[in-house]
Amino acid sequence: MLKRLRKRFIITNMIFVIAVILSALVVMCVSNYRRFYADSIKAIDRTLSGDVEDLKPALEFGDRDGKRPPRPKDDSGIGKIAVFTVTLEVNSNTVSGINDSGIQVDTDTAQKAADAAIAANKISGTLQSMGLRFKMQAAKNGLKIAFADITNEQDSMQSLILISVLIFAIVLLTSFIISLFLSKRALAPVQKAWDQQHQFVADASHELKTPLTVILANLGIIKSHSQHTIEEERKWLDNTEEEAIQMKDLLQDLLFLAREDADNAPPAPHVEFDLSRLVWECILSFESVTYEQKTEMTEDIQDHILINGNEKQIKQLLIILLDNACKYAKGGTIYLLLRQEHEKVILSIKNSGVIIPKKDLEHIFERFYRASKSRSRETGGYGLGLSIAHTIVQKHNGKIKAESNEKDGTTFCVVLPVL
Template identity: 35%
Template sequence: MFDKLKKKFILINMSLLTLVFILIFGTIYISTAISMDRDLEHQLRGAMFNPRKPAGPDSPMMAGSIIIDLDTDNNIANVLTFMEIDKEILEDAVYKIIKSDKQFDKVKLDGNSYGYMKETINKGMKIVLMSREPQINALSSLLRSYLTIGSISLVGLLFISIYLTNRTIKPIKDSFEKQKQFIADASHELKTPLAIIRTNISVILDNKEDNISNQIKWINYINNQTERMAKLIDEMLSLAKLDTGKELIEFSTFDLSKLLNNILLTFEAVIFENKIELETNILNNVFLKGDKESIKKVFIILLDNAIKYTNKDGKIYVELNLDKNKIRLKVRNTGEGIKKEDLNKIFERFYRVDTSRARKTGGYGLGLSIAKSIVESHNGKIYAESNIEKDTTFIIEFNI
């Protein structure tokens, strides 16, 4: 599909470029031809109205020119030229010129093109002819130059077009592949809880005579899996809304310091239960213009992520400060850390560094993707730093 799209783009680009070249070179070529015709007309007019002089250095005559005088009966009375021309050929050309309604035009003479001008005088008619071969040769040379330059330019532009087309299509292709992968991953994630639900329902159906209290274990399993599915679907919908810009975001100025402290209070019990030490350094009265609920969701995602991946008897450190024109929020947790090659991938959808561990903690690999989308919708930046077997830090920066 993308190969066809690429070929179509290249074909359209090259067709348009070829058309532009034809228009530019065609316009220059036609303008040059018109200019040469004007010059020829000017030369013919000069030869027509200058007094006739004997051939010599000061003569108005030029090589390849002919001056013909006709009598009142349109017979050739006198011919002034440096060339030898057959009388019949000359008479045939004169006949055509006389019959023409145009004072200035072109005529063929002995296989060559000539420009002519005729003027009626008292004693008959005067005709001046000048060879157009120099102009024709110049135009032919110009055309060859244009064809050469145009061909070389189009070949060069073809390679540039291929390069630019590849760059243009790559984000589209990547987006399409991510969408396919997203659907495949979502299907895979939904398949597991559905299989568990189906199995537990089968167990319940096989023991219809048992009362509810005996079946409670299987019902709890089903309930847990439906909650997991509900969470997954909710996260997928959030991402879809953020991608399409349909997520309702209401910007207002709020106290970010107060928001973070309030969220930390709700997590204190969970942190204590997991035997994790919490250290904070939150600067007071830091205000941010943004969507309060969205920013709350981001911090909860980061804090929840830190709790999941902090090692036993580990530590979580939360810091909020101002650095020049930026608000910087850091959430650091001790633990295994993340490999350098995985640092940029962790914000991709459904990406998990440790799949088995993520499944145990109930993660789908969507939280950080949601956090990134929200931060970017606030014109902010989120990234991660890590030291293997030591700690991982998530950093968010907002412009003030």
């Protein structure tokens, strides 16, 4: 699927580039042709109206020994358009006069040009083979035809077309190479998400399979003891209930992440509440846990810190972080800090215990990360807690990070906006 998506990306990009560059080159060629055409027509009209009498220095029109004479230049250095007029007799259409305005045109060349113009059967037009553009006008003593030399125009347009083709080929090749590179870069997040989805499904299936296997085994044992009382089978029933509760918790976590991932999911309602009070409530609920584990917990909590958010989700975030700290700080210490700095609230929970390797810190908020590494359930949970915490913080426009070293232990730091 990703290969097809990449091909579609490249094809779409190339079509867009081709359309843009072709449009630009066509516009450039057409605009230059129209400018050349307008200049030659203007020169012809001026000649026919009698405004131009002399186009010196003289230019000998026609090829001599296979070479064209140099074209006259104006003050700006741009090639001047060579113009001459031919007067034809009314009946015979033979040349009766040539007004070369300083351009040396022989009679044979003038007659040949006039015959070609008449054969075109148009008042004005272009003689591509002779490199001339013409326009006819009735005169007192016959027919008057003005010709403009367009060899300079033809040469310029040929050069422009060749340059355009070269530019098109270079841009096309460059765009194709860039499209290959960009398609790989652009689809990298898609590839990552695709791989994570497959990993997520595999991990969720594994975690659901384990309690289901235990439940089915317990039920099989109970069925095999059909004569026993419920009290005699209490061990298997309690174990079945424990596995069912764990499976329920896993499904609730999966549903939470699925709802938060949905693009059309309605945002959780945000209200102003006292974060300091909520932190104290969560700490009190963990007092029995720390007492049983002989874990020392110290707090530094600033009073009356108000934030705008979803109180239920923030409470879930606090429980996840405190529960995580208690699991790994058995017999050790936990230090919780809450303070406000300007428009930000900083929550830090530090615990002693097992150090998280540096290479694992960047993956610690990934779903099923712990489970996918070792499939261990010694500390409980399924590796979704920190992923849920990360999602909650993101939904509140905050940041969460983890640090771990031998000196300070493991620290989770959450930064949230005040309001």
